[in-house]
Amino acid sequence: MSSFAGTFGLWMAVFFTFSIFSFLYKDNPFYKFAEQVFVGLSAAYWLVYLFYSIMLPNLFTKLLTDFKGNIILLIPAALGIMMLLRLIPKTQWLSRFPIAIMIGTSAGINMVRYAKSDLLSQISATMINPFADGSASSIVGNLLLIIGTICGVYFFYFSKKQEGFSAVPSKIGIWFLMVSFGASFGYTVMARISLLIGRLEFLLKDWLHVIK
Amino acid sequence: MSSNTHSQTERHIVFLVLLVAVTLPLLFPIGWKTEVSGYARMAWQLIDSTPDSSVVVFSFDYDPSTMTELQPMAEAMLYHAFSRNQKVLAMALWPQGVQMADQAYAKVIKSFPDKKYGVDFVNMGYKIAGIVTIQSMGKNMPEVFPTDERGTKYADIPMLKNVKTLKDIAYANSLSSGTPGIKEWVMAAHDAYGTPVTGGTTAVSAPGLLPYVNSQRQLNGLLGGLKAASEYENLIGQIGSATVKMDAQSVAHLLILVFIAIGNVKAFLVRKRSKA
Numbered sequence: 001m002s003s004f005a006g007t008f009g010l011w012m013a014v015f016f017t018f019s020i021f022s023f024l025y026k027d028n029p030f031y032k033f034a035e036q037v038f039v040g041l042s043a044a045y046w047l048v049y050l051f052y053s054i055m056l057p058n059l060f061t062k063l064l065t066d067f068k069g070n071i072i073l074l075i076p077a078a079l080g081i082m083m084l085l086r087l088i089p090k091t092q093w094l095s096r097f098p099i100a101i102m103i104g105t106s107a108g109i110n111m112v113r114y115a116k117s118d119l120l121s122q123i124s125a126t127m128i129n130p131f132a133d134g135s136a137s138s139i140v141g142n143l144l145l146i147i148g149t150i151c152g153v154y155f156f157y158f159s160k161k162q163e164g165f166s167a168v169p170s171k172i173g174i175w176f177l178m179v180s181f182g183a184s185f186g187y188t189v190m191a192r193i194s195l196l197i198g199r200l201e202f203l204l205k206d207w208l209h210v211i212k
Numbered sequence: 213m214s215s216n217t218h219s220q221t222e223r224h225i226v227f228l229v230l231l232v233a234v235t236l237p238l239l240f241p242i243g244w245k246t247e248v249s250g251y252a253r254m255a256w257q258l259i260d261s262t263p264d265s266s267v268v269v270f271s272f273d274y275d276p277s278t279m280t281e282l283q284p285m286a287e288a289m290l291y292h293a294f295s296r297n298q299k300v301l302a303m304a305l306w307p308q309g310v311q312m313a314d315q316a317y318a319k320v321i322k323s324f325p326d327k328k329y330g331v332d333f334v335n336m337g338y339k340i341a342g343i344v345t346i347q348s349m350g351k352n353m354p355e356v357f358p359t360d361e362r363g364t365k366y367a368d369i370p371m372l373k374n375v376k377t378l379k380d381i382a383y384a385n386s387l388s389s390g391t392p393g394i395k396e397w398v399m400a401a402h403d404a405y406g407t408p409v410t411g412g413t414t415a416v417s418a419p420g421l422l423p424y425v426n427s428q429r430q431l432n433g434l435l436g437g438l439k440a441a442s443e444y445e446n447l448i449g450q451i452g453s454a455t456v457k458m459d460a461q462s463v464a465h466l467l468i469l470v471f472i473a474i475g476n477v478k479a480f481l482v483r484k485r486s487k488a
Contacts, residue, residue, distance in 0.1 A: 024224075024227045025224065045307075046307070049307045049338075050307070050340070053307070053337070053338055053340075054340050057358075109343065109344065109347075110343075113343065113399040113400065113403070113404070114399070116399070116403050116404075117395075117398055117399040117403045117424075117430065121403060121426075121428045121430055122423060122426070124427075124428055125423075125426035125427050125428045125430070128427050180419065183419055184419045187415040187416060187418050187419055187436065187437065188415065188416050189465070189468055190415040190437045190438065190439065190461065190465070191281065191414050191415035191416040191437055193234065193460075193461055193464040193465070193468075194280050194281045194414075194415065194437060194438045194457070194461065195278075195280060196230075196231075196234055196464075197234055197238070197280060197438070197457050197460050197461060197464075198279070198280025198281075200231075200234055200235055200238060200460075201238060201280075201453075201457065204235070204238055204239070210239065211238055211239060
């Protein structure tokens with residue numbers, strides 16, 4: 001039976017792979033079917049998984065086994081129900097409270113973390129002695145880092161019209177930005193080709209068994 | 213033939229040639245070598261220099277859609293950690309990361325038959341809330357993980373006897389394809405608790421995370437995409453699935469360069485003709 005299930009699953013995967021690839025020729029019913037099955041399955045998987053791995057152990061089991069000890073859990077439970085009341089037009093306004101708590105908490109946590117990691121640490125990381133490490137490649141790299149960071153940030157300084165001498169750092173900044181966009185594009189191409197390789201490997205290895 | 217139909221036909225030719233270019237090296241491997249980058253070497257050094265018996269975290273923050281790139285990294289790094297006799301705590305900030313961890317364990321453990329679940333490695337399962345989970349791990353890990361994926365209580369897992377907070381973890385390794393992932397580990401584990409962090413990510417995400425590999429050591433190296441996975445396999449002396457796939461990747465990249473050149477020449481000729 002497991003062998004049948006395995007074979008059936010394999011052929012389903014092959015069918016859906018070809019259905020998705022068929023979009024490269026043109027939009028068609030097979031592609032649409034595969035797309036909608038994927039969306040539906042993902043939503044169902046998330047719902048079931050979150051219920052069994054989050055709601056059940058963290059809320060229902062705790063309340064059922066030790067109600068008094070976990071009475072504080074009624075607060076998040078109530079907030080969760082209030083969120084669901086968004087589906088009923090008359091009680092929709094109640095969902096604003098859990099949303100407000102979520103936004104406030106997220107903003108509070110992220111503000112501190114981002115200020116430390118993305119602002120202060122990044123500024124500190126640029127404040128380096130470019131000549132500390134004696135090697136030529138390291139010195140060039142450090143100088144590029146410092147010049148690129150300053151000129152890149154300067155490009156986004158809009159409070160004064162950038163003309164004449166003051167436009168020079170901005171133009172250098174554009175070059176650094178262009179190089180970074182090129183690198184991002186290169187990485188994106190690599191990622192997309194990797195996905196194609198993954199699917200082809202599945203077809204050639206798991207389905208056709210022509211490669212080991 | 214209208215220009216629209218002509219353009220469609222050209223697209224189909226590009227797809228077809230790309231398909232052939234990727235398929236042929238998979239069928240007939242070329243064996244091209246990959247240079248090891250400084251970023252991959254940094255990640256390798258962190259794992260290699262971590263003492264025996266240290267407890268380390270492997271966070272599987274991805275799902276099957278990106279396993280082509282991330283699973284080879286996970287397996288190579290796990291192999292390296294096991295070969296250095298480190299005790300691995302696997303967890304996931306993505307629901308399907310749990311299965312990814314199980315698959316990686318199942319494959320790598322074949323090379324280390326003496327390793328025992330609970331003593332040398334463990335899977336603590338999926339935890340919701342991303343950065344909040346990591347912050348909580350910095351305060352009280354048994355509270356974050358009441359049981360492992362199999363239902364064993366935290367206190368009954370031998371390898372976690374002396375592990376109470378992130379401070380007891382030698383390093384955290386996040387294999388991530390988005391949010392939550394490496395960024396959250398850097399922010400909460402390294403920048404808040406000083407735990408060294410390394411990781412691997414998809415090629416698409418790599419440029420956004422590279423700034424964290426800096427003089428502040430927010431991130432100790434980074435593996436970006438399939439190429440970096442093959443670099444890591446090279447560093448540990450293993451020919452894994454990433455190394456095998458790199459031939460196809462390299463041929464595809466060369467082909468895309470040729471397409472870009474052809475596209476530019478064509479655009480140049482069209483512009484010249486329209487001016488004449």
